[in-house]
Amino acid sequence: MSAAEKVPHILALLDRYYPEAHVTLNFTNPLELLVATVLSAQCTDVRVNQVTPALFKRYPTAKDYAAAPLAELEDMIRPTGFYHNKAKSLKALCQALVERYGGEVPASLEELVKLPGVGRKTANVILGNAFGLPGIVVDTHLGRVAQRLGLTREKDPVKIEFDLMALIPKDRWVKFSHQMIWHGRQICESRRPKCAQCPLLPHCDAGPKFLKGSKAA
Numbered sequence: 001m002s003a004a005e006k007v008p009h010i011l012a013l014l015d016r017y018y019p020e021a022h023v024t025l026n027f028t029n030p031l032e033l034l035v036a037t038v039l040s041a042q043c044t045d046v047r048v049n050q051v052t053p054a055l056f057k058r059y060p061t062a063k064d065y066a067a068a069p070l071a072e073l074e075d076m077i078r079p080t081g082f083y084h085n086k087a088k089s090l091k092a093l094c095q096a097l098v099e100r101y102g103g104e105v106p107a108s109l110e111e112l113v114k115l116p117g118v119g120r121k122t123a124n125v126i127l128g129n130a131f132g133l134p135g136i137v138v139d140t141h142l143g144r145v146a147q148r149l150g151l152t153r154e155k156d157p158v159k160i161e162f163d164l165m166a167l168i169p170k171d172r173w174v175k176f177s178h179q180m181i182w183h184g185r186q187i188c189e190s191r192r193p194k195c196a197q198c199p200l201l202p203h204c205d206a207g208p209k210f211l212k213g214s215k216a217a
Contacts, residue, residue: 003151006203007167010149013199014179021178023129025049030105030130031097032056035065037122038089043080051079062103065094089117107131120158128174136164137177141184148188150205 014021024045027033032052039048055076059065065073074087096115097103105126106112112123124135136142138157146152152163168176187194195207 001203003167006149006151009203010151010200011168011172011176013203014176014183017199018179018182021175021182023125023178026052027130028056030107030126031062033130034093034105034118034122034126035090037125038093038117039077039080039086041086042082048080051077062094062097062105065090066098092116093118105130107133109135120161124161124177128177132174134170134173135177136161136168136173137181138164139181140190141188142177142180144190145180145184145188148193148204148206149200 023033025033025036025040026049027036035055036048036052039051058076059068059073068091070087070091073090074083077083077086077090080086093116094103097105100114101111106115107127107130109120109123109127112118112126113120121137121139124137127133127135128137138146138161143155143157143160146160146164147155151167152160154160154163164176165173183200187198188200193207193210195201195204195210198204198207201207
């Protein structure tokens with residue numbers, strides 16, 4: 001079965017098993033989601049959500065982040081890890097928002113990726129969840145699941161994104177991203193995928209090999 005032939009079956013199963021899949025970062029506006037997404041690098045969403053309430057209250061606008069003392073910002077985001085780099089990134093990012101967009105987060109991929117530290121993955125998170133615009137978020141989970149299912153042979157996230165854009169209906173891009181990420185976190189783990197429990201196993205290229213290997217061990 002080709003990748004294109006698999007897609008309707010995979011989408012139906014994702015709908016069945018992950019009907020409520022959504023972004024797990026807490027936010028109330030595009031700037032908050034952008035900040036939370038920066039903080040989520042090498043950090044769990046749970047930990048980020050513990051930090052952001054006080055952070056969002058302290059710095060409600062891009063101008064506030066841009067003007068924040070670096071040491072103060074570092075201290076507030078310390079629990080998310082890599083806080084030196086993240087604080088510098090947030091200040092540079094928000095300074096660019098102030099200078100180029102009056103402190104507002106732009107609602108286009110082309111403008112978002114021009115911002116310092118913002119790549120296609122982060123841009124698509126913002127577009128899909130803050131603005132309701134289509135985009136496929138290729139994080140490590142989605143990329144891994146797509147490769148194992150045989151939906152792409154690429155390893156580069158941008159090439160994976162383009163492969164999936166050609167296969168998945170545009171009106172499903174955002175939902176598909178959430179569902180694939182949830183599946184990657186819960187079932188299709190990096191080192192020990194739970195293939196025996198996987199609803200997508202009948203349509204997976206890698207699953208039978210993992211199962212055969214586990215039986216041999």
